[in-house]
Amino acid sequence: MNLEKVIFGFFVLLAATLNFGFFIGPLGDPEVHNVYELFAAVVVNLIATVLKFGDRTQIGAVHLATSLVASLQLIAASVVWTYATAVTEAGLTREMTASVVSLSGGALFANVVSVVLLVVETVSFQRR
Amino acid sequence: MGNPLLVLWYRMFADDEAERERGLRATAVKTQHPSSGALPHTPDWLADGNLPGMPDQPSAGILLVLRRIRIPLIVLIVIFAISVLGLALVPGEDAQGRPTRMTIFEAFYFMSFTATTIGFGEIPDAFTDAQRMWVTLAIFLSVIGWAYAIGSLLGLMQDRAFRRALARRHFANKVSHMAEPFLMLVGYGNATKHLARSLDDMGRRFVVVDGDENRLAGVDLASYRADTPTLLGDARDTRELLLAGLGHRHCEGVVALTGHDETNLDVAMTSSLLRPGLPVIARASSREIAERMRAAGDPVVVNPLDRFGDHLRILLRSPSAYQLMVWLTSAPGTPLPARREPLPRGRWVVCGYGRFGRELTADLRAEGLQVTAVEAPAPHDGGGYTFDGVDLEQASAFVAATEDDMTNLWLVERARRANPGAFVVTLENRATNVSLFNAIGVDFGLQPAEVIAHEVVARLANPALMRFLPQVPRQDEAWAARMVQTLVERSGTGTPDLWLVRLSRHESEALERWMAGDGLRLGALLRSPLGRERYLDAVVLVVLRDGTAAIAPDDDFLLLRDDELLLAGGSTARRELDATLTDEPTAAYVIDGVFAPSSWIWRKYSRQGRAAPRAGM
Numbered sequence: 001m002n003l004e005k006v007i008f009g010f011f012v013l014l015a016a017t018l019n020f021g022f023f024i025g026p027l028g029d030p031e032v033h034n035v036y037e038l039f040a041a042v043v044v045n046l047i048a049t050v051l052k053f054g055d056r057t058q059i060g061a062v063h064l065a066t067s068l069v070a071s072l073q074l075i076a077a078s079v080v081w082t083y084a085t086a087v088t089e090a091g092l093t094r095e096m097t098a099s100v101v102s103l104s105g106g107a108l109f110a111n112v113v114s115v116v117l118l119v120v121e122t123v124s125f126q127r128r
Numbered sequence: 129m130g131n132p133l134l135v136l137w138y139r140m141f142a143d144d145e146a147e148r149e150r151g152l153r154a155t156a157v158k159t160q161h162p163s164s165g166a167l168p169h170t171p172d173w174l175a176d177g178n179l180p181g182m183p184d185q186p187s188a189g190i191l192l193v194l195r196r197i198r199i200p201l202i203v204l205i206v207i208f209a210i211s212v213l214g215l216a217l218v219p220g221e222d223a224q225g226r227p228t229r230m231t232i233f234e235a236f237y238f239m240s241f242t243a244t245t246i247g248f249g250e251i252p253d254a255f256t257d258a259q260r261m262w263v264t265l266a267i268f269l270s271v272i273g274w275a276y277a278i279g280s281l282l283g284l285m286q287d288r289a290f291r292r293a294l295a296r297r298h299f300a301n302k303v304s305h306m307a308e309p310f311l312m313l314v315g316y317g318n319a320t321k322h323l324a325r326s327l328d329d330m331g332r333r334f335v336v337v338d339g340d341e342n343r344l345a346g347v348d349l350a351s352y353r354a355d356t357p358t359l360l361g362d363a364r365d366t367r368e369l370l371l372a373g374l375g376h377r378h379c380e381g382v383v384a385l386t387g388h389d390e391t392n393l394d395v396a397m398t399s400s401l402l403r404p405g406l407p408v409i410a411r412a413s414s415r416e417i418a419e420r421m422r423a424a425g426d427p428v429v430v431n432p433l434d435r436f437g438d439h440l441r442i443l444l445r446s447p448s449a450y451q452l453m454v455w456l457t458s459a460p461g462t463p464l465p466a467r468r469e470p471l472p473r474g475r476w477v478v479c480g481y482g483r484f485g486r487e488l489t490a491d492l493r494a495e496g497l498q499v500t501a502v503e504a505p506a507p508h509d510g511g512g513y514t515f516d517g518v519d520l521e522q523a524s525a526f527v528a529a530t531e532d533d534m535t536n537l538w539l540v541e542r543a544r545r546a547n548p549g550a551f552v553v554t555l556e557n558r559a560t561n562v563s564l565f566n567a568i569g570v571d572f573g574l575q576p577a578e579v580i581a582h583e584v585v586a587r588l589a590n591p592a593l594m595r596f597l598p599q600v601p602r603q604d605e606a607w608a609a610r611m612v613q614t615l616v617e618r619s620g621t622g623t624p625d626l627w628l629v630r631l632s633r634h635e636s637e638a639l640e641r642w643m644a645g646d647g648l649r650l651g652a653l654l655r656s657p658l659g660r661e662r663y664l665d666a667v668v669l670v671v672l673r674d675g676t677a678a679i680a681p682d683d684d685f686l687l688l689r690d691d692e693l694l695l696a697g698g699s700t701a702r703r704e705l706d707a708t709l710t711d712e713p714t715a716a717y718v719i720d721g722v723f724a725p726s727s728w729i730w731r732k733y734s735r736q737g738r739a740a741p742r743a744g745m
Contacts, residue, residue: 043209054195082233
C-alpha cells in the first residue's frame with residue numbers, strides 16, 4: 001500500500017463528497033445549503049489541487065485540470081455568497097442561493113470527473 | 129541548515145539526538161567520498177552513470193519544485209482554514225453589545241490582513257476576549273505557516289544537507305513499512321533505468337540506491353506507478369545496504385549494475401554474507417571480478433562483453449530465435465522487434481581490445497566462421513591499428529568492438545572505405561552515441577546497457593523463463609519462426625504476459641478429477657470457457673516436471689499432477705485459464721464439453737447423475 005496514494009484518494013473523494021453534500025437540496029432554498037459545508041469544500045478542494053501538483057503523466061495533468069476547475073467554481077460560488085450576504089441589501093435571496101448552488105453544481109461535475117479518473121487509474125493498474 | 133525554522137521543523141520530526149548525529153555524519157562522510165573513492169583503473173566507458181543520459185526536459189526542474197512545495201502549501205491552507213473557521217464560530221458582540229458572530233467572509237478578511245502582517249485592526253466590531261484569545265492563537269499559527277512555506281522554498285535552493293537527512297529518514301520509514309516483495313537496485317545508470325521501467329510495467333516494487341543525487345532525481349521524475357524509495361548513499365557501505373532493506377523480510381533480491389566493478393563486488397559479497405540464499409544479480413566486466421563474486425555466494429553475474437559474443441552467435445544460428453528472445457525479455461507491451469536478416473557467413477574481421485577481442489574471436493570461430501582478428505594497440509602506447517594482411521576488401525563482415533565509441537566509429541569508417549559492402553557490427557558503449565552509429569549506418573549495434581537490462585528482466589520476470597530461453601538457440605530456425613508466429617497470432621504483437629501455473633492440488637483444484645485419473649491433454653485444457661471450440665490466446669512455453677523441462681509442448685502433451693506450466697499470452701487468457709483451473713463446472717465444460725451444475729444444491733442432487741461420466745474418465 002502506498003500512503004501517498006491513500007492521502008491522494010482520500011482528498012479527491014472528500015472534495016467530491018463535501019461538494020455533493022452542499023449541492024444537494026432544492027436549488028433556491030438557502031435553508032438547506034450550509035455555508036460551512038461550502039467553506040469545507042473550498043478548503044478540501046484547494047488541498048486536493050495542491051496534491052496534484054508536479055505529476056508529469058497525462059492522467060496527472062487531467063487530474064490537475066479538473067481540480068483547478070472545481071476550485072475555481074467553488075471560489076466563485078463563495079464570492080457570490082459573500083456578495084449576497086455582505087453587499088446586497090436583500091441578503092441571500094432565492095436567486096442568489098440558486099446561483100451559488102448551481103456554481104457548486106458545476107464544481108461537483110468536475111469533482112465527479114476527478115473521481116472517475118481516480119477509479120480509471122486504479123482499475124487500469126493491476127498488480128498481481 | 130541555514131534557516132532556523134527548518135532546523136526547528138527538523139527537530140520536531142527527528143526522534144532522537146543520536147539518530148540525527150548519525151545521519152549528519154553519514155552525509156558529511158559521503159560528501160568527501162567522490163574524491164577519496166575514485167577508482168582510477170575502472171574503465172571509464174563502463175561507468176555508464178557518468179552519462180547524463182538524455183537531456184532532461186525543461187519542465188523537469190519546475191515539476192520538482194512543484195512537488196516539493198506541496199506540503200508547505202497544504203500546511204498553509206489548513207492553518208488558514210482552521211483560523212477562519214474558528215474566528216467565524218467564536219461568539220462576539222456588535223457595537224450595541226448584542227451577541228453576534230463574524231461571517232466567514234469577515235473572518236477570512238481579518239485573517240488575510242493579519243496573517244500577512246498588514247493589520248487593519250479589529251473590524252467590523254471591537255473583539256470580545258474570547259475572540260482575542262482565538263486571534264492570538266491564529267496569529268502565531270499563521271506566522272509559523274507562512275514562515276514555513278517561504279522558508280521551505282528558500283531551503284529548497286539552499287539546504288541540501290537537510291534535504292538529504294530528511295530523505296534518508298523518509299526512505300528508512302518507507303522501506304521498513306514495505307509490505308510486499310521488493311528488489312533492491314544498486315546504481316541507477318542506463319541499464320538500471322531500462323530494467324526499472326520493465327519492472328514497473330510488470331508491477332514489481334523496488335528501491336534504488338545510488339551515490340549521485342541527479343540520477344536519483346531521475347527516479348522521482350520517471351513517475352513509476354509504484355512508490356519507489358530512493359537512497360542517496362554509497363552502496364559499498366554495508367549500513368547503507370541495510371538501511372535500503374537488505375535485512376528486510378520482503379527483500380526478494382539485489383541487483384547491482386553500477387559501472388564500478390568494485391561496488392558491484394562489494395554489494396554481491398555483502399548480500400551473500402548477510403542474506404545467504406537471497407538472489408543477487410551483479411554486473412562484472414572481467415572474469416576475475418566474476419570469480420570473486422562467486423566465491424562468497426551464488427550470484428548471477430552478468431558480463432555485457434561476454435554477452436556480445438553470445439548475441440552474435442544466436443543471431444548467426446537463427447534470426448527468429450534472436451527475435452523471440454529479445455521480445456520475451458522486453459518490457460510488457462513492447463512491440464515485436466523486426467526480424468534481422470541472416471548474418472553473412474563468409475570471412476569476418478574482428479577488431480577488439482585484449483582478451484575480450486580474443487574471446488569474441490573464439491566465439492565466432494566456434495560457430496564455424498572464418499575469423500581474422502585485428503589486435504588493438506594498448507591504449508597507452510599510442511600505436512595505430514594495422515590492417516596489413518587483413519585483406520578488408522574481401523571480408524564479408526566487420527566487427528568494431530573496442531571499449532571506446534570514437535575508436536569504433538573510426539574503425540567502421542575505415543572498413544567502409546575499404547569495403548563498402550561489408551556487414552558492420554559495433555559495440556555501442558554509451559547510449560548517447562547511438563545516434564552517431566545510426567548516422568554512420570551500422571548494420572547491427574549492441575548496447576551493453578540494453579543487453580544487461582534484457583538479461584536481468586529475463587531472470588526476474590519469471591524464474592521458469594530461464595528454463596525456456598537457453599533452449600531457444602538449440603532449436604532450428606523454422607521452430608523459432610513458428611513460435612513467434614504462434615505467439616503473435618495468440619496474443620498480438622505486444623510482449624505477452626508471462627505467468628506460471630502449478631497443477632497442484634491447491635492451486636488448480638478444479639482439475640483434480642482429471643489429475644487423479646489418466647492426466648489431461650494440453651490441447652483440452654487450453655480452450656476458452658466462453659466457447660470451447662476456440663483456443664485460449666496463450667501459448668505454453670515450457671512444462672516443468674520433476675526438474676525436467678519440456679519446451680513448447682504440443683496439444684497432445686499429457687499433463688500430470690504438480691506439473692508447472694509457463695504460459696505466455698494476453699491478460700484475458702490468463703483470467704480465463706484461472707477460471708478453468710479454479711472453478712469445476714468451468715473446467716468440466718472446457719475439458720469435456722459438459723454443462724455441470726454450479727450451485728451447491730444442484731450439485732448435491734445431480735451427484736448420482738454425474739458419477740457415470742466421472743467413472744468413465
